[in-house]
Amino acid sequence: xxxxxxxxxxxxxxxxxxxxxSLSPRQGWEVKPTQKAYxxxxxxxxxxxxxxxxxxxxxxxxxxxxxxxGLTIPGNRVIGVYxxxxxxxxxxxxIAAGIEAPIRFYVTENSDGTATLSWKTxxxxxxxxxxxxxxxxxxxxxxxxxxxxxxxxxxxxxx
Numbered sequence: 001x002x003x004x005x006x007x008x009x010x011x012x013x014x015x016x017x018x019x020x021x022s023l024s025p026r027q028g029w030e031v032k033p034t035q036k037a038y039x040x041x042x043x044x045x046x047x048x049x050x051x052x053x054x055x056x057x058x059x060x061x062x063x064x065x066x067x068x069x070g071l072t073i074p075g076n077r078v079i080g081v082y083x084x085x086x087x088x089x090x091x092x093x094x095i096a097a098g099i100e101a102p103i104r105f106y107v108t109e110n111s112d113g114t115a116t117l118s119w120k121t122x123x124x125x126x127x128x129x130x131x132x133x134x135x136x137x138x139x140x141x142x143x144x145x146x147x148x149x150x151x152x153x154x155x156x157x158x159x
C-alpha cells in the first residue's frame with residue numbers, strides 16, 4: 001500500500017511539473033504543446049508562415065540574446081506575423097489597432113526538450129478596438145483567427 005501511495009504521489013508530482021513547465025492555457029490564448037524540439041518547431045513555424053502566404057515581420061529571442069552574453073536559458077522566440085493587405089484593412093477599421101500588428105507566435109522550450117507553440121488569437125488581440133473598428137475589424141480578426149490556426153496546425157503537425 002505504501003508503495004502504491006508513493007507511486008501515486010510521484011506520478012502526480014511529475015505530471016504537475018510537466019504541466020508547469022510549458023505555458024498554461026489562458027483567456028484569449030491558444031497553447032499547443034508538441035513533441036518537437038525547440039529548433040525544429042521554430043523552423044516548422046517559419047515554413048508554415050510562408051506556406052500560408054503570410055510574412056515573418058519580426059522576431060526576437062531572449063535565449064539567443066542570453067547566449068551572446070555567455071548565458072544559457074531555455075529557448076524562446078517571439079515571431080511577429082502579418083501581411084500588408086491585412087494591415088490596410090485593420091487600419092481602415094481602427095487606427096488604434098495598428099499598435100497590435102504584427103500578431104505574434106511564441107515558441108518556448110520545455111525542460112524535457114520539447115517545445116510549445118502559443119499565440120494570442122487575433123480576436124483577443126483586437127478586442128479592445130472592436131467598438132471603434134466595428135464589423136470590419138471583427139470580420140478581419142475572425143479571418144486571421146483561421147489563418148493563425150492553420151499556421152499553427154501545420155507547424156505542430158508531425159512530419
